[in-house]
Amino acid sequence: MARVNEHYRKLAAGYLFPEIGRRTREFQQQHPDAQLLRLGIGNTTEPLTPSVIAGLHNGVDQLADRETYRGYGDEQGDLDLREALARFYKGRSMEIASDEFFISDGAKPDSGNIQSIFSLDSRPAFQDPAYPVYVDTNVIAGRSGPYNPDTGTYERFIYMPCTKENRFIPELPSEPADLIYLCSPNNPTGAVATHDELKRFVDYARDRKAVIIFDASYSEYIDDPDLPRSIYEVDGAKQCAIEINSFSKFAGFTGVRLGWSVVPKELTVADSDFGTVHSLWFRRQTTFFNGASNIVQRGGLAVLSDAGLQECGELTSYYMGNARIIKEGLQEIGLQAYGGDNAPYIWMETPGGMTSWEFFDKLLSEAWVIGTPGSGFGPSGEGYFRLSAFGHREDISRAVDRIQKRLTL
Amino acid sequence: MARVNEHYRKLAAGYLFPEIGRRTREFQQQHPDAQLLRLGIGNTTEPLTPSVIAGLHNGVDQLADRETYRGYGDEQGDLDLREALARFYKGRSMEIASDEFFISDGAKPDSGNIQSIFSLDSRPAFQDPAYPVYVDTNVIAGRSGPYNPDTGTYERFIYMPCTKENRFIPELPSEPADLIYLCSPNNPTGAVATHDELKRFVDYARDRKAVIIFDASYSEYIDDPDLPRSIYEVDGAKQCAIEINSFSKFAGFTGVRLGWSVVPKELTVADSDFGTVHSLWFRRQTTFFNGASNIVQRGGLAVLSDAGLQECGELTSYYMGNARIIKEGLQEIGLQAYGGDNAPYIWMETPGGMTSWEFFDKLLSEAWVIGTPGSGFGPSGEGYFRLSAFGHREDISRAVDRIQKRLTL
Numbered sequence: 001m002a003r004v005n006e007h008y009r010k011l012a013a014g015y016l017f018p019e020i021g022r023r024t025r026e027f028q029q030q031h032p033d034a035q036l037l038r039l040g041i042g043n044t045t046e047p048l049t050p051s052v053i054a055g056l057h058n059g060v061d062q063l064a065d066r067e068t069y070r071g072y073g074d075e076q077g078d079l080d081l082r083e084a085l086a087r088f089y090k091g092r093s094m095e096i097a098s099d100e101f102f103i104s105d106g107a108k109p110d111s112g113n114i115q116s117i118f119s120l121d122s123r124p125a126f127q128d129p130a131y132p133v134y135v136d137t138n139v140i141a142g143r144s145g146p147y148n149p150d151t152g153t154y155e156r157f158i159y160m161p162c163t164k165e166n167r168f169i170p171e172l173p174s175e176p177a178d179l180i181y182l183c184s185p186n187n188p189t190g191a192v193a194t195h196d197e198l199k200r201f202v203d204y205a206r207d208r209k210a211v212i213i214f215d216a217s218y219s220e221y222i223d224d225p226d227l228p229r230s231i232y233e234v235d236g237a238k239q240c241a242i243e244i245n246s247f248s249k250f251a252g253f254t255g256v257r258l259g260w261s262v263v264p265k266e267l268t269v270a271d272s273d274f275g276t277v278h279s280l281w282f283r284r285q286t287t288f289f290n291g292a293s294n295i296v297q298r299g300g301l302a303v304l305s306d307a308g309l310q311e312c313g314e315l316t317s318y319y320m321g322n323a324r325i326i327k328e329g330l331q332e333i334g335l336q337a338y339g340g341d342n343a344p345y346i347w348m349e350t351p352g353g354m355t356s357w358e359f360f361d362k363l364l365s366e367a368w369v370i371g372t373p374g375s376g377f378g379p380s381g382e383g384y385f386r387l388s389a390f391g392h393r394e395d396i397s398r399a400v401d402r403i404q405k406r407l408t409l
Numbered sequence: 410m411a412r413v414n415e416h417y418r419k420l421a422a423g424y425l426f427p428e429i430g431r432r433t434r435e436f437q438q439q440h441p442d443a444q445l446l447r448l449g450i451g452n453t454t455e456p457l458t459p460s461v462i463a464g465l466h467n468g469v470d471q472l473a474d475r476e477t478y479r480g481y482g483d484e485q486g487d488l489d490l491r492e493a494l495a496r497f498y499k500g501r502s503m504e505i506a507s508d509e510f511f512i513s514d515g516a517k518p519d520s521g522n523i524q525s526i527f528s529l530d531s532r533p534a535f536q537d538p539a540y541p542v543y544v545d546t547n548v549i550a551g552r553s554g555p556y557n558p559d560t561g562t563y564e565r566f567i568y569m570p571c572t573k574e575n576r577f578i579p580e581l582p583s584e585p586a587d588l589i590y591l592c593s594p595n596n597p598t599g600a601v602a603t604h605d606e607l608k609r610f611v612d613y614a615r616d617r618k619a620v621i622i623f624d625a626s627y628s629e630y631i632d633d634p635d636l637p638r639s640i641y642e643v644d645g646a647k648q649c650a651i652e653i654n655s656f657s658k659f660a661g662f663t664g665v666r667l668g669w670s671v672v673p674k675e676l677t678v679a680d681s682d683f684g685t686v687h688s689l690w691f692r693r694q695t696t697f698f699n700g701a702s703n704i705v706q707r708g709g710l711a712v713l714s715d716a717g718l719q720e721c722g723e724l725t726s727y728y729m730g731n732a733r734i735i736k737e738g739l740q741e742i743g744l745q746a747y748g749g750d751n752a753p754y755i756w757m758e759t760p761g762g763m764t765s766w767e768f769f770d771k772l773l774s775e776a777w778v779i780g781t782p783g784s785g786f787g788p789s790g791e792g793y794f795r796l797s798a799f800g801h802r803e804d805i806s807r808a809v810d811r812i813q814k815r816l817t818l
Contacts, residue, residue: 002587002620002678003528008692009683018695043480053473056704060465063457063665066801071452071663105514105666105702112697116549119412136696140525178411211411254480255703256472257514269411274418283417286427287545288521293514293702294664295465392475 007140010154012147016132016376017041020360027364037399039326040370042187042344042388044252045395046318048299049311052251055302059295070294075286077103077260078297084304085260094232096262100278102285103300105292106259107217107246112137113288114213114242114261117280118179118269125158125177127170129188129377129384131215134181152379161380162189168338168347169197172204179211180204182231185218188377188386189347190339192227198234205240209270211277212241217259220250220316222342238264242277249344249390251303251312258292258300319344322396323389329400330387333409344389347374351409359385367402416549419563421556425541425785426450429769436773446808448735449779451596451753451797453661454804455727457708458720461660464711468704479703484695486512486669487706493713494669503641505671509687511694512709514701515668516626516655521546522697523622523651523670526689527588527678534567534586536579538597538786538793540624543590561788570789571598577747577756578606581613589614591640592624594631597786597795598756599748601636607643614649618679620686621650626668629659629725631751647673651686658753658799660712660721667701667709728753731805732798738809739796742818753798756783760818768794776811 020040028036048056062068076082082098089096104110111133115124124138135157138144145155153159158177160170168191173180182201184193205212212231219229231237246259263278275283292300302308327340336349350359356373363369363385374384389396429449437445457465471477485491491507498505513519520542524533533547544566547553554564562568567586569579577600582589591610593602614621621640628638640646655668672687684692701709711717736749745758759768765782772778772794783793798805 001585001618002531003680004678004684004686004689005526005528006680008526008689011692041481045475045478045480047475047478048472050473053469056469056472057466060462060469063465063661064459064462066454066456069454069456069661071454071661071799072450073664106699108699109697117414117417119414122411133696140693140696176410209410252472252478252480255482255700257699257702269413271412271415275413277413280413280417283420284549287542287549288518290515290517290666291664293666293705295704296702390480 005140007142010139010144010147011136012149016372019376020370020372023360024364024370034368036368036370037395037402038370039387039391039396039399040372042249042390044249044254044390045392046252046315048252049308049315051305051307051311052299052302055308056295056299059298062298063295073291073294075289075291076282077101077292078294081297081301084301088304089230089232092229092233094230096232097265100262100264102261102263102281103292103297104259104261104289105257106248107215107244108133110244110259110261111213111215113284114244115141115143115179117277117284118211122178123156123158123176124179124181125160125173126181126378127183127186128159128161128379129374129381130181131183131187132377135378152375152382159378159380162186162191163380164338167191169193172200176208177210179213181213181215183215185221185343187218188345188372188374188381190341190343190345192222192342195228195234198228198231202231202234202237202240206236210240211267211269214241214243216243217246218249218343219245220312221320221344223320224342227342232262238266240267242267247300247303250316251308252315253299256296256299258296318393319389322391322393325396325400326387326389329404333404333407340389346387346389348385348387350383350385353383356382356385363403363407366408367399367406369399369403414549416551419548419553419556420545421558425781428785429779429781432769433773433779443777445777445779446804446811447779448796448800448805448808449781451658451799453658453663453799454801455661455724457661458717458724460714460716460720461708461711464717465704465708468707471707472704482700482703484698484700485691486510486701487703490706490710493710497713498639498641501638501642503639505641506674509671509673511670511672511690512701512706513668513670513698514666515657516624516653517542519653519668519670520622520624522693523653524550524552524588526686526693527620531587532565532567532585533588533590534569534582535590535787536592536595537568537570537788538783538790539590540592540596541786544787561784561791568787568789571595571600572789573747576600578602581609585617587619589619589621590624591621594627594752596627597754597781597783597790599750599752599754601631601751604637604643607637607640611640611643611646611649615645619649620676620678621646623650623652625652626655627658627752628654629721630729630753632729633751636751641671647675649676651676656709656712659725660717661724662708665705665708667705727802728798731800731802734805734809735796735798738813742813742816749798755796755798757794757796759792759794762792765791765794772812772816775817776808776815778808778812
């Protein structure tokens, strides 16, 4: 008699984005004429750039020809793509070997799967608010106690509140943590950790033999040259940190699916006697995964070419132009808005003490604009709201215009 | 202090295919002039067909244009691809709703991940020999006891021996099983279960509320119209079976990465009160996965077009021509060979009581041909050897010629 994984029972609610989808569909059915503007999910809208398109077509053409056709590739990813990534990091003065990169089908699967190579009694610490995948995948794996609806937290999990008081950069974990999830530039707050702020975490992790899981998916949105775009810019990070990154926001690959993780070979934990973290992730990936699409990997290689990097830089600049329009637009009507300077997300306080979902419904019904309730990212997100800078410029401008004209404050 | 998932310690050895790769590289280094012929990994070698290439190019072009660009899609897969699959099954008289299909990046991830939605105390039963992913992923999840090197089995796992005495179609589990992994056409034995043989398993599973995980990745290689190409050809299977399938061997997508699973909504288990198996797999996929590449899904849609199906049928026929050459070639020199009639694998007995790895080394050193040791698929595979029909015709013919001329028997 089969039974289901009982940890699914603990999950507090549906995954945030399906819930937004449900409320949106409901509103649209009731108001079929409302032209909704979507600043909710961080979904890219601008076409892929010419070099990348050429790389992808080339990837397809290779499969049309007996001489260049390739079947299964290296589960860890094509060597030339891993070498291109090594050069990309080296260009920023970081030494990562090509076999420390693991190409994947995106940051979401890697963020979700990485916990599976650690023991179930490892205690995770999360920024609060955070991308829900980190928490949910640890619940499903069985690391949490029950959910407490009063606090909005799971027992046994350590939350690191990110508030306006700490500029949305958390303090060190309040209790001993084994796995520390960090995301910078942050989704959802748009905050970016400085070198010194990351160093505190690296020192903590090295002291305790904890592991930092560093999500750098938005690193290409950092404009300020003083802010670190990789945790490996911090000395000692290779001994304690795994970095997860993606071509999704970097190059518009949200639907194309390509990412990478760096698992340094020198990263060890308490009981690495039978295998390093690197060798375990290798075993995990070769057992559960069969590599990213070879066509898509050709696209990734094109992103990392000189022309590709130039073009993708223009793409991220475009979205950052949107971010400025949103942030300034909100500030003009007296709303408190954070982030948006080195990250494609604007994190605003809801006006008049509304809850995040109340503001979601208000924004949807008054301005026909869809955003993301901050509380969906964790209890410290309550009273906040995320607006995404991904969208066509005219839609972003229209959304801001509607918010300014229609929102009753 | 982080610790690693201790279940990795239990894994008996490296994953089969990396070990083959290691021995092959070692031999090649010692014999740099040896021109190796690879009949080991079931890796497709012939180019994608014209309709599919056109579909993929079209998928790329859509992303070059602002009007047709799409970012994140439905995690469950594009609706038009799921509808095309529903029509494909309907053409074979099976009614599967479009929302019972889950598009993935291949059968390997689905085969590995599917166990995660079931409780850890669910006892799995495996065909022996079997594709190693089923066993290994259950070990990593923690369902096994220790590995017993004398028997080549893990404690708590139920093995269903497939031998020449039972035509490589197993008996029902000898102890009560909760999850039953079946693969037909079988990898590695090439055996195909009849309708009546599958019915026995469906009846067993329905009686016990067990779940069958049915891997149909090689279904398009079935030539005999009387043999079932899907478990849903058996009445009642929708109440107890999940089917996993792939475009890899169907259309040459081994490196392109596209597959699907069917999780029927009427499939329930003992404690489905808080969610059906369908809803749990949906939750799992929306949390850990972000959909297959949108470009690749356009390719899958092209496979399922009339022209695509015609072309892909020619592709599978080509490989089946190879299978005949191998099987007959082995039989001509007195070797016992099975499979290969409705499956792209030939399963041969090693001559003179050699072990599978002994024969691997012999075949490599004498004929410069790489195959797959049967023992790598489970203890009942000992004394057997798998040869794959995936290869260019001339390489297959050359390999058979070398085996016939050089192998000392």
